[in-house]
Each structure stands twice: as structure tokens, then as C-alpha cells.
Amino acid sequence: RKEVEQDPGPFNVPEGATVAFNCTYSNSASQSFFWYRQDCRKEPKLLMSVYSSGNEDGRFTAQLNRASQYISLLIRDSKLSDSATYLCVVNDNFNKFYFGSGTKLNVKP
Amino acid sequence: GAVVSQHPSWVICKSGTSVKIECRSLDFQATTMFWYRQFPKQSLMLMATSNEGSKATYEQGVEKDKFLINHASLTLSTLTVTSAHPEDSSFYICSASAAGGIGQYFGPGTRLTVT
Numbered sequence: 001r002k003e004v005e006q007d008p009g010p011f012n013v014p015e016g017a018t019v020a021f022n023c024t025y026s027n028s029a030s031q032s033f034f035w036y037r038q039d040c041r042k043e044p045k046l047l048m049s050v051y052s053s054g055n056e057d058g059r060f061t062a063q064l065n066r067a068s069q070y071i072s073l074l075i076r077d078s079k080l081s082d083s084a085t086y087l088c089v090v091n092d093n094f095n096k097f098y099f100g101s102g103t104k105l106n107v108k109p
Numbered sequence: 110g111a112v113v114s115q116h117p118s119w120v121i122c123k124s125g126t127s128v129k130i131e132c133r134s135l136d137f138q139a140t141t142m143f144w145y146r147q148f149p150k151q152s153l154m155l156m157a158t159s160n161e162g163s164k165a166t167y168e169q170g171v172e173k174d175k176f177l178i179n180h181a182s183l184t185l186s187t188l189t190v191t192s193a194h195p196e197d198s199s200f201y202i203c204s205a206s207a208a209g210g211i212g213q214y215f216g217p218g219t220r221l222t223v224t
Contacts, residue, residue, distance in 0.1 A: 034212050043202050043215040044153070087152070089212075097143065097204075097213060101152035 003027060004090050006100035014108050017078045021103045023088030024070045032091035033064055035073045037084045038102065044087055047073075078107045111137050113205050115216035122193055122223055129189045130219045132203030138183035139205030143213060144176075147200045159186055193223045 006023045013019050025033075033050035048055065050062040050071050061074040071088055088100035112135040122128050132142060141160050145153040157173075159165035159180035167173045177189040186205075190197055200220050206213040 032212070041200070041220075043218045046212050046214065049212060091212075096158065097155070099153045099155075 002100075003098035004088055004100040006088050006103050008101055008103060010104040010106050012106045012108060013078055015078055015080060017107075018074065018076045019078055019105065020072055020074045021086055021088075021105075022070055022072050023100050023103075024068075025088075025090045025098070026069070027090070027092055027098075028066075028069060030069075030090045030092050033062075033071050034089040034091070035060075035062055035071075036087040036089055036099075038087055039084050047086070075105075078105075080107050080109060083107045111205070111207070111214040113139075113203065113214045113216040115203055115219050117219060118217060119220040120222070122221070124194055124223055125192055127189055127191045128193055128221060129187055130201055130203070130221075132186045132188070132205070132216050134184045134205045134207075134214075137205075137207045139186075140183065140208040141206050141213075142180055142186040143204045143206075144178060144186075144188050145202045145204065147202060147218075153202065156188075190221065193221070195223045197221065198223045 004025050035047040036044040037047045038044040050064045054063040059076045063072045085102040085104045087102045090098045114133045116131045144156045147153050156171045157165040157167045159178050161180050161183050165178035180186040200218050202218040204213040204215040
């Protein structure tokens with residue numbers, strides 16, 4: 001079983017739509033959680049950390065459910081520039097980061 | 110945010126030669142650096158984790174004698190692909206994290222093509 005699992009998509013949505021991605025992780029002792037964004041042929045860039053209480057940054061909201069071991073990312077009012085692959089990343093106690101395979105988002109005009 | 114650089118950004122080499130890739134943290138001290146490889150349309154695959162001043166820890170299936178990692182200072186780690194072959198052609202990305210820091214910051218990647 002993979003450490004981190006994501007729906008690969010692609011999610012094809014129109015501009016202005018709200019879209020949500022989920023990610024599940026297998027290690028209940030995982031400590032830190034993140035969403036990264038990766039554009040084609042570029043390196044991943046940190047989008048936001050995910051806290052137990054949930055956190056919001058503009059149009060992006062991230063939530064963590066430790067009991068069910070999943071993380072979510074909600075994007076409101078999608079923009080064309082949001083088109084990218086979104087990577088779910090989980091950090092364990094030993095400073096090891098596990099990446100999901102990514103969820104591809106295509107925002108269409 | 111924290112800045113990590115990689116050099117070179119792309120390299121083409123002949124089969125059998127060795128290639129060295131540098132990863133530098135420019136504005137923070139990176140106690141841990143990670144090396145990843147990404148093939149087209151696939152996810153990042155962790156190759157090894159290196160802590161400054163100690164030997165790198167390699168993931169299962171990654172040959173440590175082929176992919177030499179040196180992390181001699183808190184701002185520099187190098188990956189040397191020895192005796193490169195066409196199947197080593199890939200996008201190599203490093204990342205760095207600081208002690209007590211949150212998350213990791215990625216370099217821009219090095220695209221290696223072995224002919």
C-alpha cells in the first residue's frame with residue numbers, strides 16, 4: 001500500500017468553479033502535512049501547510065482529518081492559472097517526506 | 110520563501126560519463142537535503158536523504174555506488190550520476206529543509222539526457 005494516495009484526475013473544471021481534492025495517508029503517526037503545486041516540467045512549490053484546525057489562504061482551504069487519515073484541498077473561484085498538478089505531502093517523525101502521485105487540474109475558459 | 114538553487118539546469122552527456130549536480134540553499138542552512146527523480150508524467154521518487162556531515166540514506170532500489178551524494182556543508186549537496194546510461198535520463202530535483210523548519214523547498218531541477 002502506498003504511503004500517500006491521491007486521485008490522479010484530471011479534474012477538468014470551468015473558470016469560477018469550486019473543486020476539491022482528497023488525499024489519504026497510511027501512517028497514523030504522520031506529523032506534518034502539505035499541499036504542493038507542480039507546473040509542467042517545473043519543480044514543486046509549497047502551496048500551503050495543513051493544520052488540524054484547518055486553514056485558509058485566499059481561495060484555498062486545506063483540512064486535515066486525523067481520525068480518517070485524509071487531507072483535503074478546496075479551491076474556490078478557479079482561475080486558469082490554477083491549472084497544475086497538486087501534490088499531497090506527508091511528513092513522518094523522522095523528517096521523511098512522502099509524496100502522493102499528484103492530482104492534475106485543468107481549468108478551462 | 111526559502112531559495113534553493115540547482116546547477117546545471119540541464120545537461121546532455123554521453124553514455125558512460127559521469128555528471129555532477131549541485132544543490133544549494135541560498136538563504137538558510139539546510140540540515141537535510143533530499144534528492145528526487147521524476148520521469149515524464151510520473152510522480153517524484155525519493156532517491157536519497159542526506160544530512161550534513163553524514164552518509165546519505167538511500168531508498169530501496171537506488172544504487173548508492175551509482176548515485177553518489179555528498180552533503181559536505183549546510184548549504185551544499187551534490188549528486189553525481191556515475192557511468193550514466195540512457196535510462197538515467199530524467200528530471201533530478203533536490204530539496205532542502207532546515208532544522209525545526211516546516212516543509213521542504215525545492216530546487217528548479219536538472220534535466221539530464223544521456224545519449
